[in-house]
Amino acid sequence: MSAVKSRSFLNRFPVFYQKFYKEWRWGPQAPVHYVPEEGKWKRNPETGEVKVIQNKPIPLTYPKEFEDGLWGGEALVRGFQKRNPLRRRAAHFWFPSLIKSVLYSEILDKHMEITVTPRTLRLVDQHYGFDSYILETPPQDLKSNLGVKLKRSLLLALAKKDFLPNNAVKREELLQKYQKHIIPLEEAEWYGLTIQEALEKLGESEQREVKAPAVKQPLKIKFREEFIQQLKAEQEEKSAPPTPKSSWNPFKFNKSV
């Protein structure tokens, strides 16, 4: 097993999809379950020794319930507690608190019941709205399938401009409000796809590009045509007035030719 796994399987995809996928799976996440140390180095006050600061994030676990909710950067933390210095460490799971809550999207004009955490609700308030929260948060912080798909549907709606069909005034207002998040339709169609979906889409587009297979004619037809052309050319030559031959005429005394 190599230290860095190859990501060359992404090379077939368009550049913007590669960027999205890399951000989503491996992008740096905002710290939720730990407090990162500020700065690049620190000095020991007693010894004066200077050490660099390396913030190693706490590894998180994402259960399958995670994919259907918006947990706001939280996840399951598996670790140990050592409550007494004389006793052995004991395994402990730190769970996030989950609430079934209703969130409203202005662009899609929908109320959605989603499993969230109190942190998600706080983040929605900080961003002054659910749509703003989804559009402004990078995919590595949304992380769940639901979060990324919601972002995809919002971006597609903004790119196609087909949301709120009955309220043109409100639609214009929202387009103005979320102007900085509008991306071209081509990019929006690729955003938020899983690898499987992306491969299917790639297959479709690659098939369209493949030219129609050339009808394979037997070569004899080609040769026959060439020969016919050749014969025609020879006949024309013959019917044309005889070019002046040399003075030596082998048929001089044979008029039948």
Added chain:
Amino acid sequence: MIRLGFQLLGGAKTFQPSLSIKVEQIRTTFVLKRRYPPLLDKQNRPPKPLVTKNFVYDEVENTNLKKEPDLKLILTSFVEGVGLKNEIVTVRPNFGRFKLLACGLAVYASPENLEKLKKDLENSDNKVQTTLHSSRFAELTRRDLASKILVVLVNQENPWTIEKWHIRAAFRRTGIWVPDHAIKMGDKPISGPNLELEKKYFLVTVTINNLETTPVRCMIRHWSTFPELRLPKVDGYLEPPYEPIFEDEREIISTLPLPVFCLKKSVAS
């Protein structure tokens, strides 16, 4: 085995979606700190994997135990007990989210919305709102007064005619301060002492903030300074049916909402 699992976990690649959680425990948002921080990585060398010891955490903070900051919202319509239209209010977060924002009664006080509000206020008149509601509590006060029964004590011996100060004093006994200019008496005077008027009802109009008005039911009760002459106590004297002094007031008296203690009793029975 947990030990092996944590060795595999080291390196921070953690999308292992194999756990299914069915728990009924206390769950909160934890902020943790490593008891034994990992060693520093050297430059230009692959990073060192985490060891099981690095997974011993101490709880630094439990964010669900802290009070959540209040929400600052702009009301888009009058909400009684909270505020008038276009007012900037600070409310508890859950109340704001589910009773105001979700119901479309308010929007976030974001910088864009605040600017938009400023422009709207400059352009439009604010008179419409002030003619409908004087303050956020006026409607609640009006309803509270409408369901009250005011016991007006009158003298059993000396002659009297009901005046504004009788009503004012009666309100003061129940803990409500109503100035004379806010009280409007009926057309017909009521005078006594007249024991036929005992425990009978008449109406009085109270005005709140020179805007909201409500009729209030007043009950006459005679009171004597001589304890031996005082009328005997009667149980349930504030319960319906309410007999009016003037017949034309009967309809209004019966349609006003029942006092709170009557409703509770009916629920209990």
